[in-house]
Amino acid sequence: MSKRVATVLGAAAAAFMLAVTPASARVIGPGDTVYDDSPGHFYYERSCETYYSLSISRTRAVASKDKFSGHCSGHAWLRVMGDSLGEWRHGETGVRLTSPSGKFRWGYVKGCEDCYAYIVYAGPEW
Numbered sequence: 001m002s003k004r005v006a007t008v009l010g011a012a013a014a015a016f017m018l019a020v021t022p023a024s025a026r027v028i029g030p031g032d033t034v035y036d037d038s039p040g041h042f043y044y045e046r047s048c049e050t051y052y053s054l055s056i057s058r059t060r061a062v063a064s065k066d067k068f069s070g071h072c073s074g075h076a077w078l079r080v081m082g083d084s085l086g087e088w089r090h091g092e093t094g095v096r097l098t099s100p101s102g103k104f105r106w107g108y109v110k111g112c113e114d115c116y117a118y119i120v121y122a123g124p125e126w
Contacts (some may be wrong), residue, residue, distance in 0.1 A: 029116025040123015046111045048072040054109035054118070056080070057125045058102040063109045064094035074112025081105045 006028055030045025043053040050070030054063045063078035075090040082103040089095045090113075097104075110117040 012124045039121055042109060042118055047071055052076055052111045054107055054120045056107045056120055056122050058104050059099050061104055061107045067085040067093050067125040077110045107108050
């Protein structure tokens with residue numbers, strides 16, 4: 001009986017720790033600096049001093065690269081989850097996708113093909 005109680009208490013403690021872990025505890029790619037990590041919006045700088053962002057709601061997702069900062073040659077990359085996980089799309093300065101039926105739940109953003117990808121959950125409409 002004591003093993004069962006210990007297992008239940010351990011699972012409850014783990015669930016509590018996950019529930020109270022701040023968003024700032026997210027894993028960050030090597031050399032990246034995160035400036036905004038909120039529902040529907042993510043803004044960060046890669047080690048090559050270029051800024052990237054993702055704004056995502058249920059109906060649209062926009063990943064962008066600030067072409068006036070830094071010296072990164074990577075594109076803005078975007079991948080979204082609607083009914084299923086879509087393919088990666090990229091553009092030199094950005095990518096914009098829409099979901100007329102409002103099915104976007106979350107998206108990934110990254111600054112190059114092999115870069116670390118950040119997940120961002122859909123926020124309110126903007």
